[in-house]
Amino acid sequence: MVASSATAVAGLSTAEVTERQRRYGSNELPAPRPPSVTGRILTQLRDPLVLVLLAAAVITALLRDLSDLAVILLVIVLNTTVGVVQEIRADRAVAALRRMAAPAARVRRDGADVTIPAARLVPGDVVRVEAGDIVPADLRLLEAVRLSVDEAALTGESVPVARDAGEELSAGTVAATGRAVGEVSRTGADSALGRIAALVAGQPRRATPLQRRLAGLGRVLAFAAAGLSAVVLAVGVARGQPLGEMLLAAVSLTVAAVPESLPAVVTLALALGAHRMARQAAIVRRLPAVETLGSVTVLATDKTGTLTEGVMAVDRLVLPDGTEVTLTGRGYDPEGSAEPAAGADTRRLAEAMVLCNDAALAAPGADQPLWRAVGDPMEAALLVAGARCGVPADLRERLPRVGEVPFDATRRRMTTVHRHPAGGHVVACKGAPDVLLAPGGPVRIDDDGRRRALDAAAELSRAGYRVLAVAGARRDESGAEHDLDLLGLVALADPVRAETADTVAAFREAGIELVLITGDHPATAAAIAERVGLTAGPARVALGDDAAAADLRTEVFARTGPEQKLTIIGRLQHSGAVVAMTGDGVNDAPALRRADIGVAMGRGGTEAARQAADLVLADDNLATIGRAVREGRRIYANIRRFLVYALSGGTAEVLIMLAGPWLGLPVPLLPAQILWINMNTHGLPGVALGGEPAEDGLMHRPPRRPGQAILGGLAARIAITGTLITAAALGAALLARHAGGPWQSVLFTVLGLAQLGVALAVRVRGGRERNWGLDAAVALSLALQLGALWLPWLRDLLGTEALSLPQFAAAAGFAAVPGLVTLLLVRRRRGAEQAGRPVAGGRTPYAPPVATACDEGATTPEGGVR
Numbered sequence: 001m002v003a004s005s006a007t008a009v010a011g012l013s014t015a016e017v018t019e020r021q022r023r024y025g026s027n028e029l030p031a032p033r034p035p036s037v038t039g040r041i042l043t044q045l046r047d048p049l050v051l052v053l054l055a056a057a058v059i060t061a062l063l064r065d066l067s068d069l070a071v072i073l074l075v076i077v078l079n080t081t082v083g084v085v086q087e088i089r090a091d092r093a094v095a096a097l098r099r100m101a102a103p104a105a106r107v108r109r110d111g112a113d114v115t116i117p118a119a120r121l122v123p124g125d126v127v128r129v130e131a132g133d134i135v136p137a138d139l140r141l142l143e144a145v146r147l148s149v150d151e152a153a154l155t156g157e158s159v160p161v162a163r164d165a166g167e168e169l170s171a172g173t174v175a176a177t178g179r180a181v182g183e184v185s186r187t188g189a190d191s192a193l194g195r196i197a198a199l200v201a202g203q204p205r206r207a208t209p210l211q212r213r214l215a216g217l218g219r220v221l222a223f224a225a226a227g228l229s230a231v232v233l234a235v236g237v238a239r240g241q242p243l244g245e246m247l248l249a250a251v252s253l254t255v256a257a258v259p260e261s262l263p264a265v266v267t268l269a270l271a272l273g274a275h276r277m278a279r280q281a282a283i284v285r286r287l288p289a290v291e292t293l294g295s296v297t298v299l300a301t302d303k304t305g306t307l308t309e310g311v312m313a314v315d316r317l318v319l320p321d322g323t324e325v326t327l328t329g330r331g332y333d334p335e336g337s338a339e340p341a342a343g344a345d346t347r348r349l350a351e352a353m354v355l356c357n358d359a360a361l362a363a364p365g366a367d368q369p370l371w372r373a374v375g376d377p378m379e380a381a382l383l384v385a386g387a388r389c390g391v392p393a394d395l396r397e398r399l400p401r402v403g404e405v406p407f408d409a410t411r412r413r414m415t416t417v418h419r420h421p422a423g424g425h426v427v428a429c430k431g432a433p434d435v436l437l438a439p440g441g442p443v444r445i446d447d448d449g450r451r452r453a454l455d456a457a458a459e460l461s462r463a464g465y466r467v468l469a470v471a472g473a474r475r476d477e478s479g480a481e482h483d484l485d486l487l488g489l490v491a492l493a494d495p496v497r498a499e500t501a502d503t504v505a506a507f508r509e510a511g512i513e514l515v516l517i518t519g520d521h522p523a524t525a526a527a528i529a530e531r532v533g534l535t536a537g538p539a540r541v542a543l544g545d546d547a548a549a550a551d552l553r554t555e556v557f558a559r560t561g562p563e564q565k566l567t568i569i570g571r572l573q574h575s576g577a578v579v580a581m582t583g584d585g586v587n588d589a590p591a592l593r594r595a596d597i598g599v600a601m602g603r604g605g606t607e608a609a610r611q612a613a614d615l616v617l618a619d620d621n622l623a624t625i626g627r628a629v630r631e632g633r634r635i636y637a638n639i640r641r642f643l644v645y646a647l648s649g650g651t652a653e654v655l656i657m658l659a660g661p662w663l664g665l666p667v668p669l670l671p672a673q674i675l676w677i678n679m680n681t682h683g684l685p686g687v688a689l690g691g692e693p694a695e696d697g698l699m700h701r702p703p704r705r706p707g708q709a710i711l712g713g714l715a716a717r718i719a720i721t722g723t724l725i726t727a728a729a730l731g732a733a734l735l736a737r738h739a740g741g742p743w744q745s746v747l748f749t750v751l752g753l754a755q756l757g758v759a760l761a762v763r764v765r766g767g768r769e770r771n772w773g774l775d776a777a778v779a780l781s782l783a784l785q786l787g788a789l790w791l792p793w794l795r796d797l798l799g800t801e802a803l804s805l806p807q808f809a810a811a812a813g814f815a816a817v818p819g820l821v822t823l824l825l826v827r828r829r830r831g832a833e834q835a836g837r838p839v840a841g842g843r844t845p846y847a848p849p850v851a852t853a854c855d856e857g858a859t860t861p862e863g864g865v866r
Contacts, residue, residue: 104118105127107121133174138184149174168185177375239666273635276631281624282625293629302516315495332372334383347390464526467489470489496528510626512629517565539555544565733747759778
């Protein structure tokens with residue numbers, strides 16, 4: 001349909017353009033003012049755990065313990081640097097949206113057609129758009145000739161949408177076919193891209209579950225360390241010990257009680273996890289996001305390109321006699337097959353699909369590893385289907401087109417006429433089934449045949465397919481669109497990825513519920529959700545307009561826009577869920593930023609989505625998220641493993657300093673000895689624990705409760721292990737004192753060796769991997785602990801005495817007890833978990849807010865052929 005007046009439009013004058021540029025500004029998205037580097041650094045330093053480390057640095061500086069001071073400062077600088085760098089990278093989302101705008105535009109000004117930078121467009125400009133162009137601003141169409149627009153980046157719609165004169169085009173969409181002339185209606189921040197950019201900029205980064213848990217832990221440890229140190233100081237002074245000496249001991253105990261290597265352990269564990277995930281096609285943009293995956297309880301997934309391949313493909317053909325032909329293959333690759341093998345009727349249908357077609361296929365090349373569509377993706381899918389049915393590639397050359405009646409939104413069909421080399425003409429027609437099969441329409445068919453064909457088309461539509469009817473004829477004259485024979489029905493869809501169903505099942509087994517959020521048609525979305533096993537029965541569907549009031553058990557949200565996706569994610573988070581969101585389009589960017597973890601498609605996604613996300617999938621494969629979730633759970637388990645180890649040792653040191661004086665040991669440990677043990681045991685072995693492999697069955701457990709503290713379920717284990725270490729160390733010291741031996745050095749030795757034994761006891765056992773780094777770290781720490789007894793300069797520094805071999809053997813025997821008991825308890829606990837028995841202090845499964853069962857009577861909105 002053409003509006004002839006547009007071609008005569010002279011366009012704006014230079015004076016009008018100048019005035020409108022002054023009024024409306026540039027056709028660019030406003031760049032937000034980034035935070036200063038100083039502000040970013042101060043934000044990182046306000047973290048409670050970092051504040052504890054800063055306090056520890058001040059204390060160690062006062063004690064002139066330069067080695068500990070250097071380590072603590074290094075950890076602070078490392079964490080702050082990583083955090084600032086990741087923030088800067090994450091804030092590029094809006095910049096990516098600006099880059100999506102078309103670089104140039106063909107515009108009519110002062111009566112002449114000129115090409116200008118798109119940034120110089122103003123409302124009222126007359127712009128020309130052709131197939132392949134990015135729409136440079138929001139336009140109101142004046143002319144539209146066979147125009148279809150790919151709006152997937154903005155709406156999630158999986159197929160191009162026909163647009164006609166009088167309708168609107170949004171900035172950032174792509175003209176797939178045809179040509180158009182439009183008047184600019186909105187530019188810059190007022191355009192569709194600008195509104196989405198504002199949504200992205202308005203979504204602050206949420207602290208990850210790990211960050212929230214560590215912040216709470218930091219506050220608890222800070223208050224506990226200060227309180228206990230005050231008690232030690234008061235007890236010592238009350239027993240007549242010198243104030244200066246006890247003050248030094250209390251300050252040393254404060255440092256010892258705080259696991260200052262925890263940030264280093266977390267950073268290393270996250271960095272190792274990011275490296276492992278990168279090798280599995282998952283690129284991490286924010287380090288805390290690595291662990292967040294292990295906390296996910298709900299995965300809100302896009303459809304196109306995530307559950308599906310992101311291409312159009314013919315899945316099946318239905319011949320007039322009801323015979324179904326299933327086609328197999330991958331993407332737009334012509335290689336494939338038809339089952340049953342293509343016969344004469346199938347071949348005739350396939351030839352008509354190829355002839356009535358304006359698309360082409362581009363073979364793989366150096367910059368394009370896969371076959372791709374040139375032109376309308378739906379027509380490209382018909383070409384591929386023809387090739388899989390055996391139609392030769394040169395058919396359109398052998399049967400040249402001599403006439404056509406193009407598709408338009410009113411006729412809803414396309415007809416082409418081709419000259420046959422043997423004489424006569426071949427007519428091919430495709431369109432909506434209700435149009436081609438309507439009484440008085442172009443297809444000659446009896447009432448029974450019409451009913452059967454329409455029923456078959458309706459059934460395919462309910463299954464989520466886009467359905468076309470194809471007709472044709474061979475005649476002497478070149479007339480078209482009358483007395484055509486129905487050749488069959490074509491069912492097109494975006495094919496489900498081969499591995500999607502298994503991946504969805506794996507997520508459900510891991511206790512992660514899936515929600516499908518898409519801009520596609522409700523019937524299509526519901527059919528895909530049921531096909532991949534996302535629902536246990538008929539899908540519970542809600543439209544985007546109803547997102548704010550929809551039941552949280554809804555499994556499919558269709559026809560959703562950017563604001564509605566934000567509403568859905570926000571409601572899930574408010575209900576207590578930890579939400580991961582996948583997406584690939586510009587319309588997904590705000591929700592990716594809002595989610596606890598945003599996952600973007602790296603191969604087929606937009607740059608805006610990638611920059612807004614925390615994780616980018618290089619292979620666009622949902623199964624990669626499953627592997628990343630496993631990695632996140634491994635990291636969290638290792639952080640908790642380290643806390644059991646480090647806090648058990650810290651608890652033992654506090655108990656020894658509190659109980660020792662009451663047992664006749666005036667000053668159980670000197671400040672330098674406390675610091676040495678703390679650095680030696682919590683340093684290398686503690687960091688190495690962050691690299692432990694994943695336990696067996698990790699993905700068969702439910703996700704942890706979002707509100708669970710990081711020490712949830714660990715207090716009893718820490719208390720038991722800490723008490724065992726305390727009893728072993730004090731028992732050995734009392735026996736040595738009774739025998740007249742160097743009891744303080746014995747206590748020092750047992751305390752250090754016992755903690756190293758616990759490190760080996762809490763490690764992961766079984767599986768195919770072994771963390772050799774932990775073995776090396778424990779061996780080195782053991783050597784340093786022994787050096788403190790037998791190297792003269794270290795003895796002078798730490799105030800220790802050399803032990804005889806019998807004394808050392810006895811101390812080693814006492815030190816082995818806590819590790820052996822801990823090992824037995826760990827094995828018993830893991831055995832109970834594998835047997836499915838409840839364990840004291842274990843985790844209660846979290847019930848996600850999104851259920852899998854559907855209520856009786858739930859209805860699915862009906863869909864049809866668009």
